[in-house]
Amino acid sequence: MEVDRTPEPLTALPGSYQPLFDSVLAVCENDPRIRALWLSGSLAKGTADGGSDLDILVAVRDEAFDDFVAPWRDWLSSITPTLIVRELPFAPGSFYSTTIGFQRLDVIAERVSSLLDTPHRYRRVVFDRDGLDAAVPAPEPIPGPDPAKLVGIVEEFFRILAISPFMLDQRRDYLVVLEGVHTLRQMLYDVFVESNQPLPPMGIKQWSAKLTPQQREIMHALPAATPDRDSLVSALRTVVEAMRTAGRRAAVSCGCRWPGRLEAEVMRFFNGALDQPPLKTCPSRTLDLDGASSRSRIPDHAYRGRHPDGVASWHKPSTSHPPRVSSAASHRTHRGRAGGSSRTSRSACMSYLDRPHRT
Secondary structure, eight states, X not given: OOBOSSOGXXXXXXXXXXXXXXXXXXXXXXXXXXXXXXXXXXXXXXXOOTTOOEEEEEEEOGGGHHHHHTTHHHHHHXXXXXXXXXXXXXXXXXXXXXXXXXXXXXXXXXXXXXXXXXXXOOEEEEEESSOGGGGSXXXXXXXXXXXXXXXXXXXXHHHHHHHHHIIIIXXXXXXXXXXXXXXXXXXXXXXXXXXXXXXXXXXXXXOGGGSOHHHHHHHHHSOOOOSSHHHHHHHHHHHHHHIXXXXXXXXXXXXXXXXXXXXXXXXXXXHHHTTOOOOTXXXXXXXXXXXXXXXXXXXXXXXXXXXXXXXXXXXXXXXXXXXXXXXXXXXXXXXXXXXXXXXHHHHHHHHHHTSOOOO
């Protein structure tokens, strides 16, 4: 049996992971119930770095599976002492853990018979006693952007925005508005990520890698709010401006029909309730994207079959703010730039959004 004792992807992790891997391998290699061992996660996808986990898959003989998974904590203890361990409720004998050296070891145990329809398609063989790797299906193609999902995110964005005046001036619960700001930032991020699909396979903790450089700059420039009214209003207006410009372009370029009426009504209510002037980039008229003059301003991927008829409805900002383009766009909470006042951060973000961009 061939055994890969020094897998090349493991070199991307800190050096302390090699002894941990050696311990995993020694225990698995000496247990005849384990018929195959793989690296998985980012190690198998080729995207591992110093922040990645040691992800392991083991295939266990069907008739021995229940006996193997029942004492899984003892099995883990024979590999390494741990600080914290959590079992995966949907996968008996599977867990994620943090060792006393702060390495992260995650293990998925599978029955041999389940390999034919396993959801864990990305894997790299460490050892394979029975040629089981050939039974693992190839990874499924990653789907492109989902216009319906994008519409749902944007509609929920404006629904939450419409609640904020009541929380600010009626209930005066600045903490809940602060969390609302974080949620709206998350939704902008989600729009960027979804519109950037299909993305290369990567781990769930890979956040910045899912964005284009322009999108990262926008997210970095969003101000970090504090729980006082002026700071919260400024942060809300800035993330709304980002969604109505960069978020709109990203979503519409993927065939999403922007909920313009909802946007207009919510913005009218939001500005009136908080006694705020309208944002300068409030859309004034629609622009058909099928014309040659429009195409030069729209990301190329908008014309690669992502919209059924190649035409989308888009709102052109006023002439004082020429249309701006970021590459097609894409979830989780970004806290904003540390330090600095909200006013300074908002100015930086608005300055970026006001610049024409090229694809």
